[in-house]
Amino acid sequence: MPSPEVVVVGGGIAGLGVAWELAARGRRVVVLERDRLGRGTSWAAAGMLAPSAELGFEELDLYALGRESLARWRAFARRLEAASGAEVGYREEGTLVVADDRDSLHALRRLFRFQEEHGAPVEWLSGEEAVDLEPLLSPRLPGAVFSPEDHQVDHRAVVAALAVAARRAGAELREGTAVVHIGPDVEAPTVRLGDGTEVVARVVVLAAGAWSPSIGGLDPAPPVRGVKGQALALRLDPERGLDLGHVVRGPDAYLVPKADGRLIVGATSEEGVTDRRVTAGGVYRLLEGAVEIVPGVEEMELVETWAAHRPASRDHAPLLGRSPHPGVVYATGHYRHGVLLAPVTAEEVAAEVDRLLDGAAETAPVLAPFSPLRFPD
Structure with a gap:
């Protein structure tokens, strides 16, 4: 060359x-x-x-x-799939952001008003409406915001x-x-x-x-620094009713269902930590946050864990x-x-x-x- x-x-x-x-x-x-x-x-x-x-x-x-x-x-x-001959898992089902208690509900309402003021395509849902949209959610959730134009990719x-x-x-x-x-x-x-x-x-x-x-x-x-993040993957089980159709974001964890049957749960945010170890504490915090919004997570198989460093500017x-x-x-x-x-x-x-x-x-x-x-x- x-x-x-x-x-x-x-x-x-x-x-x-x-x-x-x-x-x-x-x-x-x-x-x-x-x-x-x-x-x-x-x-x-x-x-x-x-x-x-x-x-x-x-x-x-x-x-x-x-x-x-x-x-x-x-x-x-579409252009990338044509150029590579491989699918990239682009999905357009939208994202749910949920509150899990009174404090997080107040914070979510404040964010929702800000999003509306700046033209974000968002919808306020009651807890019941959120469960109607995503049945695996906890019935105790007090409210949610649905972002229908927020998507995902593999x-x-x-x-x-x-x-x-x-x-x-x-x-x-x-x-x-x-x-x-x-x-x-x-x-x-x-x-x-x-x-x-x-x-x-x-x-x-x-x-x-x-x-x-x-x-x-x-x-x-x-001016870039690394911010460590730990994450994990669980196995969805639709036959047992353990399935999600949307990305779900809670106060302490997000859950992202993938076409291959994995459910990604993330992610910690650790300033000043240079190693790439997956720790028991990190996994515990992620699962605790996930179970709070989707109790069925407790029944899912843990299949993968990982850690990396996000490149953050000032x-x-x-x-x-x-x-x-x-x-x-x-x-x-x-x-x-x-x-x-x-x-x-x-x-x-x-x-x-x-x-x-x-x-x-x-x-x-x-x-x-x-x-x-x-x-x-």
Whole structure:
């Protein structure tokens, strides 16, 4: 393969998405992944596409980006399935956010009013109405909010499909290839690998998630930290009435049913914890939160546990676009929203790289609030 135009550092959902888009546009692309493709945070996610359910009081720009990305997901999924020959489990059944006591009901009503004020497509349900929609819910729940336009996807199928699609489009994907240093340069940025070899490109895309700040050569380093999350999977059993038809989010756990019969339960949020151990305490807290809203969880088989680190920026919004470093573009810091933001990240960061390669100075308005330059140091 001739020298690449673009080196993508990181082979998760962000890096693979950008690589696929660029390769499909005819760019020469190499992806360098320190471990296995798509087996980091992308593998550990739950696949929720829920901008309305996750709307926070101080995250209006992020909500707008999430809604934009959600609007692209159906076409993105179809295009990815056509390019890879594999299904990605895109589902449109909606999301239920439930309260489990008086305090959480008050908080949910306050959030519901805020969601309505900002145009989120949400519906208030009584506890009885929520159980009518999702019979496995606890009959003691006092209320819920239904987000009919919040969906889900099989995140593991997505990253596998992205790898196939990127290769078919001409991208070179290298696993077990650690990048230890990036040398910024306007015309020829370089990446140095763990074995000392260097790869020269015209643009480097940093999509290494929580590992982004550990790569040398970037001063200041990307303002990203890892936030540990533990999660688990149970086995649904429709024959025994143990089945869910919607994503359900409670105060202390979310439950995401998958087409393969798994029910993903997540996730802890642990600041300053660098290990990837699954702990008894973490599993206990998740199951306790799940049983509170879906008592039938107690009867389900536990089939898998895992932990990973979400890449969080200072304001919990992603870093997308040109960095402070010449020739280096960021696609990192997605925190809990990497799967939701996959289409907009892939398409808009690839377009930004195209503009950079073509010598254009402007940046797309959709990326402006998420510029890596928004942090002064």
